[in-house]
Amino acid sequence: MVSYKQDVMTKMIQFLPISGRVTEISDFTTTAGHEDSGCTKFITVTDAQGGTVNFIVSPTTYVVDQALIQIGDWVTGYFDGNAPVPLIYPPQYHALVMVKINPPQHVKVDFFNSQLVSHDGQLKINLSPFTQLLLTNGQSFTGDPANRNWIVLYSVATKSIPAQTSPYRMILLCH
Structure with a gap:
């Protein structure tokens, strides 16, 4: 029998960050239909080691300060490390939170x-x-x-x- 505390812990979001420079932004198309067209963005980020990650930034993604993210910006995307992801390269994550890096913040x-x-x-x-x-x-x-x-x-x-x-x-x- 699983205790309530263990069950809560297994459902907890594990916020994992990936930071890098935005190299591409495009519309993410879904099979849902025309009404969704343009509502979700596909943001490609390259980290300091040259690794590439794609973030799906949907209307439910919280963008800190509603910052306009553009190619060349440094960003950090947070995704749920417990969520299933497709086994593709480059990795593709649904962004829960996006932050445009703005030192000294x-x-x-x-x-x-x-x-x-x-x-x-x-x-x-x-x-x-x-x-x-x-x-x-x-x-x-x-x-x-x-x-x-x-x-x-x-x-x-x-x-x-x-x-x-x-x-x-x-x-x-x-x-």
Whole structure:
């Protein structure tokens, strides 16, 4: 018998990032029909080691700051590492979140536990009165931030393990 906690853990989204330079953008065509034409983009990214990845960016993909992504931009795409993917080359992932890299802004997309530590243990959030907690539609989030999937935007962090930061904005991913 599988416990409830194990069942929840197996269904948890594992946000995996891939960063690189955008080398191509095209419309992603589906068999759904003409009404979907142009709604989904196919973004090809080449990482620093020369590897290529294709992201499917659909209307449900959250693009941080609604940034216009263009060829030549550096981006990070986050996908669900637990989701099935076709065994093709280059790999093709459905992007859950896309971030146009804009230093000195740092972005972390992950599940944050009851202590506000990321699932991978690399970042701890220290909320401040200046931290904006938002929904993807731009409205304020007023609930408990613990045990949720967040897009965390911050500028500085400690060099400790886990690194600690007081983010300026957090966007709740309600999947």
